[in-house]
Amino acid sequence: MREALFIFLIILLLAGFTLFRYRRHLFAMLELYRTVQGIRERRPRAQMPDEPAARGPLVNCQKCGTWVPEDKAVRLGRSAFYCSTKCLETSKVG
Numbered sequence: 033m034r035e036a037l038f039i040f041l042i043i044l045l046l047a048g049f050t051l052f053r054y055r056r057h058l059f060a061m062l063e064l065y066r067t068v069q070g071i072r073e074r075r076p077r078a079q080m081p082d083e084p085a086a087r088g089p090l091v092n093c094q095k096c097g098t099w100v101p102e103d104k105a106v107r108l109g110r111s112a113f114y115c116s117t118k119c120l121e122t123s124k125v126g
């Protein structure tokens with residue numbers, strides 16, 4: 033029984049020594065794992081705020097008052113914007 037306890041203590045000591053010896057490697061691996069996990073989690077989130085920024089400023093449709101991205105709006109002159117050609121056409125008639 034004493035021998036078993038002695039062997040167990042040696043194994044524990046070796047395990048402790050190994051952990052102590054390679055603690056930097058273990059922390060580095062843990063950091064790497066966390067970084068990889070962080071990148072995986074961030075990717076879908078990062079795409080969402082990029083979308084509205086790429087659209088540019090919003091402009092108000094002169095006809096129906098709908099807010100549309102400037103690059104998608106139909107422009108008439110300098111400051112007149114329309115959400116669609118349909119609004120532009122009806123605005124001309126009216």
Ligand SMILES: [Zn+2]
Nearest residue numbers: 093096115119
């Ligand atoms: Zn409109």
